Amino acid sequence: MSCATKKQTIKTENNTSEKTTKETSKADLTAITEVPESKNETLVDTEVDLIPLPPKPPKQLSNFKEVIHNRWNTILQKHVSESGNVDYKAIKNESEFDVYIDYLSETVPDDTWTKDEKLAYWINAYNALTVDLILRHYPVKSIKDIKDPWDQRLWQFGDTWQNLNDIEHKILRKMDEPRIHFAIVCASISCPKLQNEAFTASNLETQLTTATKEFLNDSTKNELTEDHIKLSKIFKWFKKDFEQDGDLINLLNQYADVNISSSAKKSFKDYNWNLND
Incomplete structure (x- = not known):
């Protein structure tokens, strides 16, 4: 038998x-x-x-704090290239994008979330809402063609109407992680590229490190030699964030492909605000 x-x-x-x-x-x-x-x-x-054991209930998703970004991850993989070019027209036709925005607004982090879970959530939210802002005015040549793009309170999260400035300056920057500046994207050519995968708490350290290295070593964004560095204006605008744990050169040398001298001359590149499409 x-x-x-x-x-x-x-x-x-x-x-x-x-x-x-x-x-x-x-x-x-x-x-x-x-x-x-x-x-x-x-x-x-x-x-x-022999009487069989009752079937086990379906395995529950163990971490909804990451699962909520599945739609965003799928959209990014379909419509964002490896180099960060965004197909806004295609995303505009994605019904799942609107579903994701709605789901974000209904799933606001609370005190039970870890720092990495909150960081991943708000990085994804900032990037998705920036795309949403562009789509509301599409076609558009630059985010700067939109009136007060970072101050428009277009999205309700819980009881709060959010804008991009508040998410960046009142939430993300207060979490003392300067590498967020290489993860959040302002839909412009000189910005860090939009990664074609969603950020998650479980992969956050690797993702932030990758985003930082890619941005810093992209010669269209930064020009680095041992004795001279021509940096993105991001390093000028958020100087305080990058020097909170020491000298900027020390931070750069953690991620740069070249070893920059502490006495290297520094200047800044012009910023290209044209759309990253």
Whole structure:
């Protein structure tokens, strides 16, 4: 007999069968190996099918704080190139994009979320809302063609109407992680590229490191040699963030492909605000 149809012989007697049935039902017949003999029992060949355990409930998604970004991840993989070019027209036709924005607004982080979970959430939110802002005015050549682009309160998160400035300056920057400046994107050519995957808490350290290295070593964004650095104006605008743990050169040398001298001359590149499409 196969394991799936395995049966066992139970020793019983007519006048004790009812009692045995009750006892075995309590003991869960799935694991019957022996029925104790009493002095009144005689051997009777009785076959009983092993009762299978009830099926396990479907495995619940263990971390909804990451699962909520699945739609965004799919959209990014479909419509953002490896170099960060965004197909806004295609995203505009994605009904799932609107669903994601709505879901974000209904799933605001609270004090039970870890720092990395909050960071991943708000980085994704900033980038998605920036795309949404562009789509509300598309076609457009630059985010700067939109009136007060970073101050428009277009999205309700819980009881608060958010704008991009508040998410960046009142939420993300207060979390003391300067690499967020290479993860959030202002829809412009000189910005860090929009990554074509969603940020998640479990991969955040790797993702922030990758985004920082890619931006810093992209010669269209920064020009680095041992004795001279021509940097993105991001390093000028957010100087305080990059020097909170020491000298800027020390920070750059953690991610740059070249070793920059502490006495290197510094200047800044012009910023290209044209759309990153």
